Amino acid sequence: MTSKGFFITFEGIDGSGKSTQAKLLAETLGKHGHDVLLTREPGGSTGAEQIRALVLEGDPDRWSAETEILLFTAARRDHMENAILPALQKGQIVICDRFADSTRMYQGLSRGDLRGLVDTLTELMIQQEPDLTLLIDMDPNTGHSRAKARANKEERFEDFGVSLQENMRDGFIKLAEEFSTRIHVIDGNQDINSVQTIVFDLVKGVLK
Secondary structure, three states, X not given: OOOOOEEEEEEOOOOOOHHHHHHHHHHHHHHOOOXXXXXXXXXXXXXXXXXXXXXXXXXXXXXXXXXXXHHHHHHHHHHHHHHHHHHHHOOOEEEEEOOHHHHHHHHHHOXXXXXXXXXXXXXXXXXXXXXXXXXXXXXXXXXXXXXXXXXXXXXXXXXXXXHHHHHXXXXXXXXXXXOOOOEEEEEOOOOXXXXXXXXXXXXXXXHO
Protein backbone atom coordinates (compact mmCIF):
# COMPACT_ATOMS: atom_id res chain seq x y z
CA MET A 1 0.00 0.00 0.00
CA THR A 2 1.35 3.42 -0.93
CA SER A 3 0.46 6.79 0.53
CA LYS A 4 1.46 10.45 0.64
CA GLY A 5 1.48 10.61 4.43
CA PHE A 6 3.80 9.35 7.17
CA PHE A 7 2.95 6.58 9.61
CA ILE A 8 4.42 6.66 13.16
CA THR A 9 3.70 4.09 15.86
CA PHE A 10 4.51 3.96 19.56
CA GLU A 11 5.24 0.65 21.26
CA GLY A 12 6.22 -0.55 24.72
CA ILE A 13 5.06 -2.55 27.70
CA ASP A 14 2.03 -1.48 29.71
CA GLY A 15 2.76 1.61 31.79
CA SER A 16 5.75 2.66 29.69
CA GLY A 17 4.33 6.13 28.99
CA LYS A 18 3.95 5.56 25.25
CA SER A 19 0.34 6.82 25.18
CA THR A 20 1.38 10.07 26.85
CA GLN A 21 4.27 10.52 24.43
CA ALA A 22 2.06 9.80 21.42
CA LYS A 23 -0.35 12.51 22.54
CA LEU A 24 2.46 15.00 23.21
CA LEU A 25 4.03 14.34 19.81
CA ALA A 26 0.70 14.86 18.06
CA GLU A 27 0.22 18.17 19.88
CA THR A 28 3.74 19.34 19.10
CA LEU A 29 3.57 18.43 15.41
CA GLY A 30 0.21 20.17 15.18
CA LYS A 31 1.72 23.34 16.62
CA HIS A 32 4.42 23.13 13.93
CA GLY A 33 1.79 23.13 11.19
CA HIS A 34 1.49 19.41 10.45
CA ASP A 35 -1.85 17.75 9.78
CA VAL A 36 -1.93 14.92 12.32
CA LEU A 37 -4.24 12.00 13.13
CA LEU A 38 -3.73 10.55 16.62
CA THR A 39 -5.23 7.10 17.00
CA ARG A 40 -4.80 3.88 18.99
CA GLU A 41 -4.99 0.11 18.90
CA PRO A 42 -6.95 -1.88 19.53
CA GLY A 43 -9.49 0.69 18.46
CA GLY A 44 -9.38 3.83 16.38
CA SER A 45 -12.51 3.08 14.35
CA THR A 46 -16.07 2.15 15.27
CA GLY A 47 -15.72 -1.57 14.63
CA ALA A 48 -12.26 -1.78 16.18
CA GLU A 49 -13.41 -0.02 19.35
CA GLN A 50 -16.12 -2.65 19.78
CA ILE A 51 -13.49 -5.39 19.52
CA ARG A 52 -11.27 -3.49 21.99
CA ALA A 53 -13.72 -4.18 24.80
CA LEU A 54 -13.66 -7.88 23.98
CA VAL A 55 -9.89 -8.24 24.18
CA LEU A 56 -8.98 -5.83 26.99
CA GLU A 57 -11.70 -6.56 29.52
CA GLY A 58 -12.54 -9.67 31.49
CA ASP A 59 -10.64 -12.64 32.83
CA PRO A 60 -7.05 -13.17 31.60
CA ASP A 61 -8.01 -16.64 30.32
CA ARG A 62 -11.05 -15.36 28.43
CA TRP A 63 -9.47 -16.01 25.01
CA SER A 64 -6.75 -18.26 23.70
CA ALA A 65 -3.77 -16.55 22.09
CA GLU A 66 -4.90 -17.81 18.69
CA THR A 67 -8.35 -16.29 19.11
CA GLU A 68 -6.81 -13.02 20.28
CA ILE A 69 -4.64 -12.86 17.16
CA LEU A 70 -7.75 -13.16 14.98
CA LEU A 71 -9.61 -10.52 16.99
CA PHE A 72 -6.71 -8.07 16.90
CA THR A 73 -6.24 -8.64 13.15
CA ALA A 74 -9.93 -7.99 12.52
CA ALA A 75 -9.79 -4.81 14.59
CA ARG A 76 -6.64 -3.68 12.78
CA ARG A 77 -8.14 -4.30 9.37
CA ASP A 78 -11.18 -2.17 10.21
CA HIS A 79 -8.90 0.50 11.65
CA MET A 80 -6.78 0.52 8.49
CA GLU A 81 -9.76 0.73 6.15
CA ASN A 82 -11.65 3.43 8.02
CA ALA A 83 -8.99 5.61 9.64
CA ILE A 84 -5.31 5.01 8.92
CA LEU A 85 -5.28 4.56 5.15
CA PRO A 86 -7.68 7.45 4.39
CA ALA A 87 -5.51 9.75 6.53
CA LEU A 88 -2.27 8.63 4.89
CA GLN A 89 -3.77 9.03 1.44
CA LYS A 90 -4.68 12.62 2.35
CA GLY A 91 -1.07 13.25 3.30
CA GLN A 92 -1.55 13.34 7.06
CA ILE A 93 0.94 12.20 9.68
CA VAL A 94 -0.68 9.26 11.47
CA ILE A 95 0.45 8.60 15.05
CA CYS A 96 -0.81 5.30 16.42
CA ASP A 97 -0.54 4.07 20.01
CA ARG A 98 0.35 0.40 19.32
CA PHE A 99 0.14 -1.50 16.03
CA ALA A 100 1.17 -4.93 14.72
CA ASP A 101 4.38 -5.04 16.79
CA SER A 102 2.25 -5.31 19.93
CA THR A 103 0.45 -8.33 18.50
CA ARG A 104 3.80 -9.86 17.55
CA MET A 105 4.81 -9.55 21.19
CA TYR A 106 1.70 -10.03 23.33
CA GLN A 107 0.00 -12.76 21.33
CA GLY A 108 3.01 -14.03 19.38
CA LEU A 109 5.16 -14.64 22.46
CA SER A 110 3.02 -14.59 25.60
CA ARG A 111 1.53 -18.09 25.45
CA GLY A 112 3.52 -19.99 22.86
CA ASP A 113 5.51 -19.42 19.71
CA LEU A 114 2.87 -17.82 17.47
CA ARG A 115 4.95 -15.05 15.89
CA GLY A 116 4.78 -16.72 12.47
CA LEU A 117 0.98 -16.70 12.56
CA VAL A 118 0.92 -13.00 13.44
CA ASP A 119 3.31 -12.17 10.59
CA THR A 120 1.33 -14.24 8.09
CA LEU A 121 -1.98 -12.57 8.98
CA THR A 122 -0.35 -9.13 8.95
CA GLU A 123 1.04 -9.75 5.47
CA LEU A 124 -2.29 -11.09 4.17
CA MET A 125 -4.76 -8.71 5.81
CA ILE A 126 -2.90 -5.54 6.82
CA GLN A 127 -0.13 -5.12 4.23
CA GLN A 128 1.24 -2.06 5.97
CA GLU A 129 4.14 -1.44 8.34
CA PRO A 130 4.88 1.91 10.00
CA ASP A 131 7.44 4.28 8.52
CA LEU A 132 8.81 4.84 12.03
CA THR A 133 8.28 3.08 15.35
CA LEU A 134 9.26 4.60 18.70
CA LEU A 135 9.76 1.97 21.39
CA ILE A 136 9.52 3.48 24.86
CA ASP A 137 11.65 1.14 26.97
CA MET A 138 10.61 0.88 30.62
CA ASP A 139 11.58 -1.16 33.67
CA PRO A 140 8.90 -3.92 33.80
CA ASN A 141 8.24 -3.56 37.53
CA THR A 142 7.78 0.19 37.26
CA GLY A 143 5.60 -0.15 34.18
CA HIS A 144 3.41 -2.81 35.75
CA SER A 145 2.93 -0.70 38.90
CA ARG A 146 1.96 2.31 36.79
CA ALA A 147 -0.47 0.27 34.71
CA LYS A 148 -2.19 -1.27 37.72
CA ALA A 149 -2.45 2.16 39.38
CA ARG A 150 -4.75 3.30 36.57
CA ALA A 151 -7.40 0.99 38.06
CA ASN A 152 -9.70 0.84 35.05
CA LYS A 153 -11.57 -2.11 33.58
CA GLU A 154 -9.11 -2.56 30.70
CA GLU A 155 -6.65 -4.55 32.80
CA ARG A 156 -6.85 -8.00 31.29
CA PHE A 157 -3.19 -8.09 30.21
CA GLU A 158 -1.94 -6.39 33.37
CA ASP A 159 -3.63 -9.20 35.30
CA PHE A 160 -1.21 -11.70 33.75
CA GLY A 161 1.35 -10.20 36.15
CA VAL A 162 4.79 -8.60 35.95
CA SER A 163 6.35 -11.74 34.42
CA LEU A 164 4.45 -11.06 31.18
CA GLN A 165 5.79 -7.51 31.13
CA GLU A 166 9.33 -8.82 31.61
CA ASN A 167 8.91 -11.20 28.68
CA MET A 168 7.40 -8.46 26.55
CA ARG A 169 10.19 -6.02 27.37
CA ASP A 170 12.81 -8.56 26.29
CA GLY A 171 10.81 -9.33 23.17
CA PHE A 172 10.45 -5.67 22.20
CA ILE A 173 14.21 -5.13 22.50
CA LYS A 174 14.88 -8.11 20.23
CA LEU A 175 12.24 -6.83 17.80
CA ALA A 176 14.04 -3.47 17.70
CA GLU A 177 17.23 -5.29 16.72
CA GLU A 178 15.34 -7.21 14.02
CA PHE A 179 13.80 -4.04 12.54
CA SER A 180 16.66 -1.69 13.36
CA THR A 181 15.97 0.71 10.50
CA ARG A 182 12.35 1.24 11.61
CA ILE A 183 12.30 0.85 15.40
CA HIS A 184 14.10 3.35 17.62
CA VAL A 185 14.47 2.58 21.33
CA ILE A 186 14.02 5.46 23.78
CA ASP A 187 14.71 5.22 27.51
CA GLY A 188 11.32 5.76 29.14
CA ASN A 189 12.73 5.76 32.68
CA GLN A 190 13.53 9.48 32.28
CA ASP A 191 11.13 12.28 33.14
CA ILE A 192 8.29 13.00 30.71
CA ASN A 193 9.78 16.22 29.33
CA SER A 194 13.15 14.60 28.60
CA VAL A 195 11.48 11.74 26.73
CA GLN A 196 9.29 14.22 24.83
CA THR A 197 12.34 16.17 23.68
CA ILE A 198 14.11 13.03 22.46
CA VAL A 199 10.98 11.86 20.63
CA PHE A 200 10.41 15.16 18.87
CA ASP A 201 14.05 15.60 17.85
CA LEU A 202 14.09 12.11 16.39
CA VAL A 203 10.83 12.56 14.49
CA LYS A 204 11.86 16.01 13.25
CA GLY A 205 15.05 14.54 11.84
CA VAL A 206 13.24 11.72 10.10
CA LEU A 207 10.57 14.00 8.60
CA LYS A 208 13.26 16.23 7.11
